Amino acid sequence: MSEHDVLNPKVMPHDPERATLEGKNKFLGFWFFLGGETVLFASLFGTYLALRNSTNGGMASNELFGLELVFIMTMFLLTSSLTSVYAMYHMKNNDFKKMQLWLGITVALGFAFLACELYEFYHYIHEYEFTFRSSAFGSAFYTLVGFHGGHVVFGLMWILALMFRNAKRGLNLYNAPKFYVASLYWHFIDVVWVFIFTVVYLMGVL
Amino acid sequence: MSNSIAQNRSFGAAMWDYLTTVDHKKIGIMYLVAGGFFFLLGGLEAMAIRWQLIKPENDFVSAGFYNELITMHGTTMIFLAAMPLIFALMNAVVPLQIGARDVAFPFLNSLGFWLFLFGGILLNCSWFLGGAPDAGWTAYAPLSTISPGEGVDFYVLGLQISGAGTLIGGINFLVTIVNMRAPGMTYMRMPLFTWTAFITSTLILFAFPALTVGLFLMMFDRLFGSGFFDASMGGNSVIWEHLFWIFGHPEVYILILPAFGVFSDVFSTFSKKRLFGYTAMVFATVLIGFLGFMVWAHHMFTVGLGPAANSIFAVATMAIAVPTGIKIFNWLFTLWGGNIKINSAMLWALGFIPSFTLGGMTGVMLAAASADYQYHDSYFVVAHFHYVIVGGVVFGIFSGLHYWWPKMFGRILDETLGKITFWTFFVGFHLTFFIQHFLGLMGMPRRYWVYLEDQGLDFGNLISTIGAFFMAIGAIVFLYNVVITSIKGEKAGADPWDGRTLEWSIPSPPPHYNFTQTPLVRGLDPLWIEKSEGRKGMTPAEPLSDIHMPNGSILPFVMSLGLFIAGFGFIYQKYDLAWLSLVFIGMGILLGSMLIRSLKDDLGYHIHKEDLEKEARK
Numbered sequence: 001m002s003e004h005d006v007l008n009p010k011v012m013p014h015d016p017e018r019a020t021l022e023g024k025n026k027f028l029g030f031w032f033f034l035g036g037e038t039v040l041f042a043s044l045f046g047t048y049l050a051l052r053n054s055t056n057g058g059m060a061s062n063e064l065f066g067l068e069l070v071f072i073m074t075m076f077l078l079t080s081s082l083t084s085v086y087a088m089y090h091m092k093n094n095d096f097k098k099m100q101l102w103l104g105i106t107v108a109l110g111f112a113f114l115a116c117e118l119y120e121f122y123h124y125i126h127e128y129e130f131t132f133r134s135s136a137f138g139s140a141f142y143t144l145v146g147f148h149g150g151h152v153v154f155g156l157m158w159i160l161a162l163m164f165r166n167a168k169r170g171l172n173l174y175n176a177p178k179f180y181v182a183s184l185y186w187h188f189i190d191v192v193w194v195f196i197f198t199v200v201y202l203m204g205v206l
Numbered sequence: 207m208s209n210s211i212a213q214n215r216s217f218g219a220a221m222w223d224y225l226t227t228v229d230h231k232k233i234g235i236m237y238l239v240a241g242g243f244f245f246l247l248g249g250l251e252a253m254a255i256r257w258q259l260i261k262p263e264n265d266f267v268s269a270g271f272y273n274e275l276i277t278m279h280g281t282t283m284i285f286l287a288a289m290p291l292i293f294a295l296m297n298a299v300v301p302l303q304i305g306a307r308d309v310a311f312p313f314l315n316s317l318g319f320w321l322f323l324f325g326g327i328l329l330n331c332s333w334f335l336g337g338a339p340d341a342g343w344t345a346y347a348p349l350s351t352i353s354p355g356e357g358v359d360f361y362v363l364g365l366q367i368s369g370a371g372t373l374i375g376g377i378n379f380l381v382t383i384v385n386m387r388a389p390g391m392t393y394m395r396m397p398l399f400t401w402t403a404f405i406t407s408t409l410i411l412f413a414f415p416a417l418t419v420g421l422f423l424m425m426f427d428r429l430f431g432s433g434f435f436d437a438s439m440g441g442n443s444v445i446w447e448h449l450f451w452i453f454g455h456p457e458v459y460i461l462i463l464p465a466f467g468v469f470s471d472v473f474s475t476f477s478k479k480r481l482f483g484y485t486a487m488v489f490a491t492v493l494i495g496f497l498g499f500m501v502w503a504h505h506m507f508t509v510g511l512g513p514a515a516n517s518i519f520a521v522a523t524m525a526i527a528v529p530t531g532i533k534i535f536n537w538l539f540t541l542w543g544g545n546i547k548i549n550s551a552m553l554w555a556l557g558f559i560p561s562f563t564l565g566g567m568t569g570v571m572l573a574a575a576s577a578d579y580q581y582h583d584s585y586f587v588v589a590h591f592h593y594v595i596v597g598g599v600v601f602g603i604f605s606g607l608h609y610w611w612p613k614m615f616g617r618i619l620d621e622t623l624g625k626i627t628f629w630t631f632f633v634g635f636h637l638t639f640f641i642q643h644f645l646g647l648m649g650m651p652r653r654y655w656v657y658l659e660d661q662g663l664d665f666g667n668l669i670s671t672i673g674a675f676f677m678a679i680g681a682i683v684f685l686y687n688v689v690i691t692s693i694k695g696e697k698a699g700a701d702p703w704d705g706r707t708l709e710w711s712i713p714s715p716p717p718h719y720n721f722t723q724t725p726l727v728r729g730l731d732p733l734w735i736e737k738s739e740g741r742k743g744m745t746p747a748e749p750l751s752d753i754h755m756p757n758g759s760i761l762p763f764v765m766s767l768g769l770f771i772a773g774f775g776f777i778y779q780k781y782d783l784a785w786l787s788l789v790f791i792g793m794g795i796l797l798g799s800m801l802i803r804s805l806k807d808d809l810g811y812h813i814h815k816e817d818l819e820k821e822a823r824k
Contacts (some may be wrong), residue, residue, distance in 0.1 A: 007809075021385070025310040029381040032411055036373060040415035043452070047423065047434065047445055054440025056433070132432055136441035139432035143423070158804075165805045174807060 007173045012094040017180035019173050030181040034188050041192050044147055045199055048140040052204070056135030059128055061204035070201045073116045074193065080109035081190040084183045091179055096170045099179070103163055106186065110156045117149050141200065148196055151189050158182050226758035228312035229718050233319050234297030235614065238607075240323050241290030247330070248282035249681060251275050256638075256674040259667045262659040272655035273340035274357065278330075280343025281361065284457070285368055286326040288599050292464045293322075293375055295606045296403045298614050300379060302709035302716065303400045305388025305725045310381035312756040313808070318375035320766035325368025328773045332360035342653060344450060347435035347443040351427045356777050362425045363773040367766070369414055369421070376410030379403055388708070389747040390727030394488070397707045397731075398474075398481060401488050402467030405495040406460050412499065413456035420449035429780050444509060451502035459498040462594065463491060465602025466533060469555045472609050473537050475703050476552045477544025480731060483536040490529035490536075497526045507578045516575040523573035530566055534559060550624030554605035557632045558597060565593030568643065583653075586646025592639045604628070604684070611691070612698030616714045620695065623687035627680045634676025641666045641673075706731035711744045719753045722818055753813040761799045768795030 006020075013019045018027050052061060087102035121142070124130040132142045159182050166175050215223075224232060254275050258266045267275065301309055309315050332338045339361035341350035350358045383404045387396070396404070424446065426432040433439025435446050474481040481487060503511060503519040537559060548556070568590040572578050581587055604627070611619045645666045650657060657663045701710040708725060709716075711733045723746035729735050736744055772792025778785040 025381050025385055028384060029311060029377055032377045032380050036377070036411045036415045039412050040419055043416045043419035043449055047419070047449075050442055050445055051434070051440065054442070056440040132426075132430070134439075136433040136436070136439050139423075139426065139434050139439075139441070143426065143432070143434075161801060161804055174809070178804075 009173070012171070012173075014092060016091065016094070016171065016173055016176035018177070020177075023173065023177035026177040026181055030184055034184065037188060041144075041147070041195070044144045045195065048144045048200065051136040051140040052200075054136040054140075056137070058135050058138070059130055061137070061141075061200075062206070064124060064128060064130055065201050065204045067201060067205060069116055069120055070197060073113050073120075074197050076109045076113040076116070077190050077193050080106045080113070081187055083109065084186045088180065088183050091171065091176060094171060099171070100163055100167070103159055103179075107156055107159055107163075110152055110159075110186075114149065114152055114156070117145070117152075145196060145200065148189065148192050151185075151192070155182070155186050155189055158185070223758075225763050226316075226760045228308075228316045228756050228758050230297045230301050230309050230312070230315055231614070231716065231718070233315050234294050234299075236319055237290045237294035237297060237322075238614075240319075240326070241287050241294055244282050244286035244326060245291065246681070246685075248279050248287050249678065251279035251282065253674060253678060255279060256671040258655060259657070260671040261668070262661075262664055263656045267655070269655045270337075270340065273342075273653070274338040276653055277339045277342050277345075277357075277361070278333075281329065281339070281365070282326075283595075284343065284461070285365060286322075286329070288461050288595070288603075289372060290322055291603045292406070292461060292599075293319075293372075295399075295468065295603070295610065296379060296406075296464060299606075299610055299709055300400050300403050301382060301386070302613070302712065302720060303397045303707050304383060304386060304391050305708050305721060305727065306382060306386035307720050307724075307753065308386075308756060309378050310385055311378045313759055313762065313803070314374050314378050316759070317762035317765060318371040318378065320762045321371025321374065321769065322368040323371075324766040324770040325364045325366070325371065327364075328367060328770055329360055329364025332357050332364075335360075344454070345424070345446075346450075347424065347427070347446040348437070350424065350446075351435050351443075358424075359428055359777040359780075362421050362428065363776055366418065366421045366425070367769050367773060369417055370769075371766075372410055373414045373418075376407040376414070379407040380411065383407075388721075388724050388727055391708075391732075392727075394485070395727055395730045395732070397467075398470035398484070398487055398491075399464065399467035402463040402470075402491055405491050406463045409456045409460045409463075409495055409498060413453045413460065416449050417453035420446055420453065423449070425776070429776060444506075447506055447509065448502070451505045452499075455502040455505065456495075456498045458591075458594070459494055461599045462602075463494065465558075465599045465606075466491065468602045468606035468609065469537060469558060470540075471707065472551050472555045472605050473540045474731075475609070475705055476547045476549065476555075477541050478547075478704070479540055479544045480706075480734075481536070482539035482542070483532070484730060486532055487536050490532040493529040494526060497522060497529070501526065504573055504575075504578075507575045508582045520573050520575040524570055527566060527570050534563060534566075549608070549621055550619065550628060551605045551608035553625065553628045554601045554608065557628065558601040558605070561593060561597030561601065561632075561635070564640075565590060565597050568593065581646065583651055584646035585642045585650045585652060588652050589639045589642035589646060592635075592642070596635055596639070604631075609703070610709075612702045612714050613709055614715060615692065616698055617691050617695035618698050618702055619691050620687050623683055623690065627684045627687065629680075630676050630683065631680030634673045634678075634680060637673025637676060638670050639673070641669050645670070701733075704737075706734040708732055708744065711736075717821070719755060719813055722753075722822065723750055724748050750815055750818060752815055753818070754810055755813060756810045757808055759803075759808070761803055765796050765799045768792045768799065771795065 016023075018024050083102050083106045087099045087106060090098040090102060131138055133139070162175070162178055162182055224236060227233065254267060255272070258264050258272060297315070301307070336355050337357045339345070339353070339357035341353050341358055345358060345361060383396070383400060423432070423434040427434050427436060433441040435441050435443040437443065470481055470487060500522040501519055503515060504523045507516050546552070568586070572581055572587065572590060608619050608624055611617070645663055648662050650663050657667070698714045700713050702714070703710070708727070711725060712721060725732065725744035726747035733744065769792060772789045775785050775788030775792055779789065
């Protein structure tokens, strides 16, 4: 049996992302990677918490932050997590077209989130002169939120690359794990945002 | 696959083979060569330090250069020598010990190596480009953030790149050990070395991201004008210390645990006994790994965190002595009543026990927070951590190299030379560092480039320097041994030590697919079980069939090269933004290679059953 037949079985298994050893390895390895990412963000959160009142005479967080825009951003990102679940649901049912559709919606929501974030940063910098270099608080804020934003950018590029690469050939046991771990990554980004929303913005306006 | 082809190929083809290889055994050899090179470099720096301290107010090196020497000695030995040498052993042995044909992510394995190597080269480029980092291997802010020139920038970028490689390697071994064990190889049948590799990988996974963040913050402070550690902007330099030690303390367990694994395997093999208290050994390893994350602030007792924090961290630190003590006693009981054979590997293991116990004892002394105010930043601390790292990790690496050299290279290291190495190094080590305890207690501070005459420090420092030369001689004899062995060393069979674990059930060196048929594991020390029941080797768990193997790739090398280029761009853009072009080129190479990796299917290839049969008949 050639590699092609092994990866394109007549009946797709229910968990195509874990049907091969390579898939199982990717699945587990990515969970471990997310464990490491958790420590990375925990370190950034710790740094932020230590420095969030070190405004160096500049504006404090309760003068800067408004919850309206952040609420919209949260909605975009939470919804995108849901749509990526739909995409994975269709992957398990071997419905490639619907998976692509829901991934497309996920990406669109991700871009909407990113646009809001860029506007937010632009606003802070130009309206309030609150920058990366204005205080330790500024450095910590832009680093924490920026690391998250960087993850969003990377996630979007990743999902788009997978969508375009596999657009013509559909789902098989080689690319199913790739889609699956990309969606795991997307969920992780979403979870981190929940913490940013709480620790940075909610605690910031109080 | 035939050997005659392999021997006749040109140098270029061999180079290309190593640049693109994803074979864990070859990657292990590359880790060994690169780590060995950096070990010599760090050793050279150590010799320069000791030569400077041979007499009072010596002027062999300047104060500034001395700072560069101590910084690079520490950084090189920890990140570029000890870590990769540990990874060399893990790569060479772990897949064989669990009966796997390869690691879980062969491509990432290669990427991890090249990232480490390019990071190490970037760091050492600083010597030729205006001066090495000079803020100590711990790079405490604000000393490091205001250090002039680019030295500390090279530290930050070099460690960031090689740290990423280490993290990748850690994840790779975790998945390998969880997913790729042969049938019957349950967790509680894994050899201790594999267990320690497993726990070490867990520590890497959870410790290195803290260093990643610390290095990012320092990079932002030095190169992009942020204020994390800058008090004038409201920053707090203690954050660096926390992040560094949240990484840094688990790091010492990352180094020592695999050495514990080596000793466990060596003691058990050369005592012809099952490891005493195997379950307790596993438990102790896990416990050390867990507690290793709870003690980072014992490096910061004098910062002023307060008596409550200091007490908690002091107690947690002392608690680590318990599982470590369990291990020491289990090794002794493994020897007890055993049919002991003393060779070079065993000598290093036997030398380790008293040496490491001394280091552990001073560790408990240092853990007493109030007493630590006296020891802090003195030569007592220097003596302590050299006792655990040299007496533990370096002894472990030497022991492991003697033990597994036949498996890695097919030849047995010369025993006479091995014993000469051990005795010169062992005696030199104690000469160098034992006296440093007392130098420290008499008030000699760490990291000072001179000391005054007639302060009671002259004789001790002279002894210490003499000892360092003995260690250097030992290291040179070992190198000579490697050369002699590769020229006319005794050829090793599959099982030169009458071994107990799976790696001794296959030829030395193993074929690139390791196991022709995956072995069936029936208990702890699987090969020993088969041998004691009169069989010659392992019983296969599967019929002879095609073997799936991964393709080689040059991409890991290219990706690491991209980051290396970008590293220079990040450093020099602080003078002229035109250097940012290097950042774009380097990151472009990296991201472009990642995209190629993502888009291009890499399905591997098969070794056919017929070829395996042909190989077997030869």
